[in-house]
Amino acid sequence: xxxxxxxxxxxxxxxxxxxxxxxxxxxxxxxxxxxxxxxxxxxxxxxxxxxxxxxxxxxxxxxxxxxxxxxxxxxxxxxxxxxxxxxxxxxxxxxxxxxxxxxxxxxxxxxxxxxxxxxxxxxxxxxxxxxxxxxxxxxxxxxxxxxxxxxxxxxxxxxxxxxxxxxxxxxxxxxxxxxxxxxxxxxxxxxxxxxxxxxxxxxxxxxxxxxxxxxxxxxxxxxxxxxxxxxxxxxxxxxxxxxxxxxxxxxxxxxxxxxxxxxxxxxxxxxxxxxxxxxxxxxxxxxxxx
Amino acid sequence: xxxxxxxxxxxxxxxxxxxxxxxxxxxxxxxxxxxxxxxxxxxxxxxxxxxxxxxxxxxxxxxxxxxxxxxxxxxxxxxxxxxxxxxxxxxxxxxxxxxxxxxxxxxxxxxxxxxxxxxxxxxxxxxxxxxxxxxxxxxxxxxxxxxxxxxxxxxxxxxxxxxxxxxxxxxxxxxxxxxxxxxxxxxxxxxxxxxxxxxxxxxxxxxxxxxxxxxxxxxxxxxxxxxxxxxxxxxxxxxxxxxxxxxxxxxxxxxxxxxxxxxxxxxxxxxxxxxxxxxxxxx
Ligand code: SF4
Ligand code: SF4
Ligand code: SF4
Ligand code: SF4
Numbered sequence: 001x002x003x004x005x006x007x008x009x010x011x012x013x014x015x016x017x018x019x020x021x022x023x024x025x026x027x028x029x030x031x032x033x034x035x036x037x038x039x040x041x042x043x044x045x046x047x048x049x050x051x052x053x054x055x056x057x058x059x060x061x062x063x064x065x066x067x068x069x070x071x072x073x074x075x076x077x078x079x080x081x082x083x084x085x086x087x088x089x090x091x092x093x094x095x096x097x098x099x100x101x102x103x104x105x106x107x108x109x110x111x112x113x114x115x116x117x118x119x120x121x122x123x124x125x126x127x128x129x130x131x132x133x134x135x136x137x138x139x140x141x142x143x144x145x146x147x148x149x150x151x152x153x154x155x156x157x158x159x160x161x162x163x164x165x166x167x168x169x170x171x172x173x174x175x176x177x178x179x180x181x182x183x184x185x186x187x188x189x190x191x192x193x194x195x196x197x198x199x200x201x202x203x204x205x206x207x208x209x210x211x212x213x214x215x216x217x218x219x220x221x222x223x224x225x226x227x228x229x230x231x232x233x234x235x236x237x238x239x240x241x242x243x244x245x246x247x248x249x250x251x252x253x254x255x256x257x258x259x260x261x262x263x264x265x266x267x268x269x270x271x272x273x274x275x276x277x278x279x280x281x282x283x284x285x286x287x288x289x290x
Numbered sequence: 291x292x293x294x295x296x297x298x299x300x301x302x303x304x305x306x307x308x309x310x311x312x313x314x315x316x317x318x319x320x321x322x323x324x325x326x327x328x329x330x331x332x333x334x335x336x337x338x339x340x341x342x343x344x345x346x347x348x349x350x351x352x353x354x355x356x357x358x359x360x361x362x363x364x365x366x367x368x369x370x371x372x373x374x375x376x377x378x379x380x381x382x383x384x385x386x387x388x389x390x391x392x393x394x395x396x397x398x399x400x401x402x403x404x405x406x407x408x409x410x411x412x413x414x415x416x417x418x419x420x421x422x423x424x425x426x427x428x429x430x431x432x433x434x435x436x437x438x439x440x441x442x443x444x445x446x447x448x449x450x451x452x453x454x455x456x457x458x459x460x461x462x463x464x465x466x467x468x469x470x471x472x473x474x475x476x477x478x479x480x481x482x483x484x485x486x487x488x489x490x491x492x493x494x495x496x497x498x499x500x501x502x503x504x505x506x507x508x509x510x511x512x513x514x515x516x517x518x519x520x521x522x523x524x525x526x527x528x529x530x531x532x533x534x535x536x537x538x539x540x541x542x543x544x545x546x547x548x549x550x551x552x553x554x555x556x557x558x559x560x561x562x563x564x565x566x567x568x569x570x571x572x573x
Contacts, residue, residue, distance in 0.1 A: 015327055016456045017301005021481065042457030043299045043485045064367065084388055096463060096496070101388035102367045141492040144460030147431065174300040174456055175326035178431045198542030199305070199329040206327065210428050227533075228540035252536075260479040261511045 006161050007188040007288055008168040010039075014203030016174040018195045019223040021045045022256055024171035025265040026277040027191070027284070034167040035157050036128070038136035039150045039183040041121070046171055047136045049265050052126040060137065060152060062120030062145035063100040066093045072112035079104035079113060096142050120145065123153050125160075133160055147178035151185065158186070176203075176210045184211075189288050190218035191247065196231035204235065208242060218244055219287060221280070225249040245287075248280050292450045293563055294469040294498075297476065298485025300456035303505035303529070304475045306539060308453040309333040310556040311473075312419050313546045319448045322423035323465035324455040325408065325436045332542045336413030336421035344424065344439050345404035347387040351378045355399035362391035362400060383431050408436045410443055420444065434464045441465070458488045463496065470567050472500040473526065473559075478508040483517070490523075499566060501526040503559065524566070527559045 011027070013020040025046055028036045038046040066087070068079070073091050080088040083104055087097035093104075095118075105115035123137035135153050139146060150173070157168060170187070173179040184190070190211055194204045204220070211218050220239060225232040236246055259269035267274040295308040305322075309330055312320040322330040349362070349371070362378060363371040370384040371391060382405055392400040407430050413421040424440040426433055433455070441464075444450065454465035466472050472493055476486040486502065493500045501524040504514065508531060518525050529535075529552075538548045546553040 015301065015329070016299060017303075042459045042462075043481075043488065045299070045481045045484060048480045048484055082389070082393070096460075099386055099388065100367055101386055101390055102365070103388050103390040103393070106365060106390065106394065139459060141458055141488065141495055142460060142463040144434070146457075146459055176428060177326040177426065177433055181429065195540075197540040198332040199327075200540075202329065202332060203327050206428075213428065224536075227536050231540055257479060257506075257508065257531075258510075260481060261508070263480050 006165045006168055008170065008186050009189050009191060009284065009288070010170040010172045010183050010187045011191045011193060012172040012180065012183075012207060013174060013193045014176065014207040015199055018193045018200060019256065020174075020193045021171055022260065022266055023191070023193045023221055023223070024169065025049050026267050026273065027281055028169045029265050029267055030278055030281045031167045031169060033164045034132050034169055035161055035165055036132065036134045037153055037157050037168065037170045038134075039153065039170050039179065040173045041137040041139055041146045041149050041179065042173060044136045044138065046134070047126070048263055049260070050128055050134060052128050052134055054124045054126050056125045057122050058125070058156070059119050060121040060123055060149050061117045062143055062148060063118070064102065064115050065095055065098045065100055065118040066102070066104050067114050067116070068093055069112050069114060072110050074110050074112070076109060079108055082107055121149060123149065125156065133157065146173070147182040150179050150182035154182070154186070176206055180210070184214050184216060187216050189284065190216050191284065192218055192220045193223055194220060194235060195224050196222060196228040196235060198231070201231065201235055201238065205238070208244065217287070219247045219284070220244055221247050222249045224252040226251045247283055248276070291567060292452065292469045294452035294454055294466040294472045296454035296462055296466050296472055296474055296489055297456055298458055298474070298489035299476075299481055302475045302477045302482055304456070305329050305333065305453055306545060307473065307475050307503055307505070308451050309544060310546045310552065311560060312451040313417065313544055314553060314556045314560055315449050315451070317418055317448050319420040319444050319446070319450045320422070320453065321441060321444060321450060322453045323437045323440060323461075324453060325424045325426040325433050325440065326455060328423040328425060330453050331413075331421070331423055333544050334415050334419060334421055336415045336419070338411050338413040340412040342410050343406045344408045344410050344436055346385070346407045346435060347389070347402040348380060348382050348385050348405045349391050349400045350403040352399045352401065355397040357397060359396060362395055365390045365394045383429055386432060387435070410440050412443065420448065433461045437461060437464045458485070458492050462489070463492060466493070466498060467496055469498055471563055472498050473503055473563065474500055475503045475505055476514070477506045478504060478511040478514055480513070483514045486514075500524065501562065501566060503527045503529065505529045506531040526562050527555060529555060
């Protein structure tokens, strides 16, 4: 690994809709000398809250796709028979089904298939008002390989992390699949945002099992803890023997929804939360730097 | 009839609506395609009748014939094979099971073997909903093959409700394609609004008719309503934000059983979907 001075924090939730982006946005605004990455590339949302302007845009190539040149095709049908992804029908490739394995291209007796890098989205390098860098992506509809895109953005961001950068804050994708794995590479700490619901607890457990594999320390924020106090207790009880601390419990408060509706971060919208998130941020720093 | 429920953004209440709908249909089939975080079982509480491992094909090298020519590694587009000269090392999570290495090996030294990539569960609820879900193995890169499997696990003529994973990527596409109708669940925030537009984009491309449910509806956020009106989109239902709904959900209850008017809302939603599908079939 290369020598780095900054720390990478990834904010995850397992299940969507727990308030992960709200927390990530608040922490991002408080942290100083940082780079922010919205790694939820399937449904990027942080840019809806930040004021930013775009410095550069990069095309993202997620993989290759096959295409049949009908002038050369003798319609032998071999390509269709080898494609395991049912992407070829009537001597045409269905772009969204094509996995880009290249089998058809290699086997075609008439060299009628081309196999090319195909654009599956763009990502932007932006600057926020305090001049810190912010990255977010837009995938083309139905495109896969979002893990690779997350890795690419992180690589770009890491390359920019010179001099004064102390933190890279990553708003992670939901789930525990391949884009989450990609968002975790190089991470020093994970903040898990959960909610006291059956599905919140269920997904929290799956996420913590994943983090054990990666051996990355984590801490939990229980959002909307008062919509089900008992469930909140169950979450805390589950975390204790796992050795994972609870950073904060945040009540259900309509201010959060209002803030989002006004396209503002919670600390911008309601200053009492500025203080509370400052404390959370200080605690995170303490845990990491110790 | 196949109805899929999708959302773009996670946490909009997609699973709640999917399970709600399944519960007001006589003899329905519920299929949870969110193989990374399946949650439908928490609400529907099915008795699990069967649990079967799901497999994917991976190459297996026969070292008696392999001469380390490297052809297999060359044809693997996903860099799943590494030629270590004394071994062909497979990173099996990266393998897409395309079969190219097996075919192109000049020594015929590769065969294919099954490797578990997840499991599929089949169950039934006390009110006769047939239930399917699947768990993708942690660390496994491709969700789409398992989604396809769990979707194909049911064969029959009952009404199928498909609970799609969040997002607008290949997993969502795999889940909703071949549906007769797709319900997009959104919420009254710029996040929900933004992701709704992305999801609509996918459905337009694959030409699946759709309608919108606004969950946690808040009339103060008018931008979403405005957009729906202006573009003449099909708004099926508004579900208000209510504390009793949030509480019941947090306990893992099926809302159609605990909250009377939620059941009525789901019945209305079903009627609307039915007319949409019938209309489509007669034009
Ligand atoms: S293998 Fe080549 S020639 Fe044969 S059908 Fe496919 S594209 Fe045409
Ligand atoms: S590249 Fe692979 S997936 Fe795509 S069409 Fe050819 S054989 Fe099928
Ligand atoms: S292509 Fe066949 S013979 Fe060549 S290295 Fe691979 S397994 Fe061995
Ligand atoms: S089956 Fe395809 S993806 Fe898997 S190792 Fe062989 S060539 Fe690579």
